Amino acid sequence: MSDRLSLPMITLICMDTVCPEKAVKALEYSCRGIEFGDVVLVSHYKPDNFPDNFRYEYTPKCETIDEWNYKALFEMPKHVRTAFSLLCHSDGFVVSPDSWRWEFLDYDYIGAVWPLPSDDFSYRDPNGNLRRVGNSVSLRSKKLLDLPIVQGLEFKAFHGYANEDGFICVNYVLEYEKQGCKIAPIEVAKYFSREYVQEEGIEPFCFHKWHGLNAKYPSF
Numbered sequence: 001m002s003d004r005l006s007l008p009m010i011t012l013i014c015m016d017t018v019c020p021e022k023a024v025k026a027l028e029y030s031c032r033g034i035e036f037g038d039v040v041l042v043s044h045y046k047p048d049n050f051p052d053n054f055r056y057e058y059t060p061k062c063e064t065i066d067e068w069n070y071k072a073l074f075e076m077p078k079h080v081r082t083a084f085s086l087l088c089h090s091d092g093f094v095v096s097p098d099s100w101r102w103e104f105l106d107y108d109y110i111g112a113v114w115p116l117p118s119d120d121f122s123y124r125d126p127n128g129n130l131r132r133v134g135n136s137v138s139l140r141s142k143k144l145l146d147l148p149i150v151q152g153l154e155f156k157a158f159h160g161y162a163n164e165d166g167f168i169c170v171n172y173v174l175e176y177e178k179q180g181c182k183i184a185p186i187e188v189a190k191y192f193s194r195e196y197v198q199e200e201g202i203e204p205f206c207f208h209k210w211h212g213l214n215a216k217y218p219s220f
Helices: 020-030 065-074 102-106 142-150 164-171 173-178 186-192 212-216
Strands: 005-015 034-043 055-058 084-087 109-113 133-141
Touching: 005 020, 005 065, 020 034, 065 142, 065 164, 084 142, 102 186, 109 164, 109 186, 133 142, 133 164, 133 186, 142 173, 164 173
Parallel strands: 005 034, 005 084, 034 055
Antiparallel strands: 084 133, 109 133
C-alpha cells in the first residue's frame, strides 16, 4: 500500500514561458510524496526529457507579465480537468506534503497571507475592506477558475496593476463571493503557503519567493 498523499481531485499546473525547464523541476519537486490527479505544464515549447507522466499544453510565449496574468485568468481554466487546480511557479511550489490539510478543499481559493499595506489602496476591495489572503501560488476550484469567463469579467489594471491574484482576491472579489466562491481566511491560509508574512513554528504546504524562512527551499 502506497504512503503517498493521494489528491486525485487536484491538477498541479504551471504556466511558464520564461524557462520551462525550471518549471518542470518545480512540478517534479511538488510531486514528492503526492499523487495528483493531473500534472500539467503550459508553455511555448516542450522541454527535453519531459516526464512521461506529465501533460504538456502549448501556449504562445508571453511578451509581458500582463499577458501572463491574462492567460492565468482566461486561458488556464481550459487546461484543468479536475475539481481543483494548484498553480505553482519555478519560485513557488509544494515543499511539505506532510503539511497538507483536508480543510484546504473547503475553499475555492487559498494562497499565502498578504502583508499589511503601507498605502490606502493595496489589498482593498471595492468597498474599502482589507483583503489579506491571495498570492499566485494557490489552490483554486474549477468554479472559481471558470468564473471570469462565465461572468464576462473585464481584464483591466487597477491602480496601475493587473495582477491575476489581485483580480480575484481584491478587485473582483465581491463578484466571486456573490457567485458563491469562498476565499480562505488567514487562520487557514498561513498553513497552506508562505510568502512575505511569516510565522515561526509553521511549516507550510507551499511557498512563494525565497524571503526569510523560505530561504531554505530549493532554487532551480
